[in-house]
Amino acid sequence: MLSSLPNNFRAIVLGASGAIGGALFKALSETPRCAAALAVSRSGEDAFDITHEPSVEATARRLAGHGPFNLILDATGVLVLDGILPEKRLDALNPAHLLRLLEVNAVGRAMVLKHFIPLLSRQERSIFGVLSARVGSIEDNHLGGWYGYRAAKAAGNAFLQAAAIEASRANPQAVFAALQPGTVASNLSKPFRSADQTISPDVSAAGLLQTLNQLQAKGRAWFVDHRGEEIPW
Ligand SMILES: NC(=O)c1ccc[n+]([C@@H]2O[C@H](COP(=O)([O-])OP(=O)(O)OC[C@H]3O[C@@H](n4cnc5c(N)ncnc54)[C@H](OP(=O)(O)O)[C@@H]3O)[C@@H](O)[C@H]2O)c1
Structure with missing residues (x-):
């Protein structure tokens, strides 16, 4: 597993309390070549909450001493917030809720x-993978609906792409990827x-790690699914 990363590679999983984050962390913990897999979540040390920048900064500062890292995975994300289901129609849009999803x-x-990008290794191959969603693809939208989640995932992808282009100038060996984990x-x-319409988190995690293992650095981000297939932005 992850044979393209150096032996004794070090990894962080953000959102490790989630189904996919937990499965990614478990898979890395069981990978002998992974010297350290660190799990981060809201319920853990630092009360890591991505909507509270000081907690994100404090967590990164604390973990920097355990780095540099060859693999950083962000498995955080929300679909249903405050009990509000994804919008099926335009007239269901609520500005405060849209802002919460974007937040x-x-x-x-x-x-x-x-x-966290500054924690990536610059001496060796490194990978930064974030859990996106196929519905964040503007081009691959055939059903409509789910306005807030779609827009928020697309915006998250835009942040990743810009960051990947910037970070690749200083760290050309780094791979960046927005990931669709399957259903x-x-x-x-x-x-x-x-x-019966879903795959297990373990199957998804194995596919995501296998996909990431095969990606080459290209100066910008990939958008791929757990089977290694590219998704249009
Ligand atoms: N499941 C799918 O079919 C599917 C499909 C496409 C994309 N995805 C994406 O995959 C990712 C993981 O989804 P999942 O299915 O594993 O969902 P999940 O089990 O609900 O996990 C979501 C994770 O995000 C964390 N999180 C949410 N808000 C946060 C915040 N403000 N600060 C820090 N952490 C926060 C949660 O932390 P707590 O445990 O503290 O709540 C949890 O660790 C998401 O980005 C999702 O959009 C999932």
């Missing part, structure tokens, strides 16, 4: 990029998908 999925992601059994997907 977590886009601005929160930007704060993660700001404080995965989790609290996030539960209201919308029955068990």
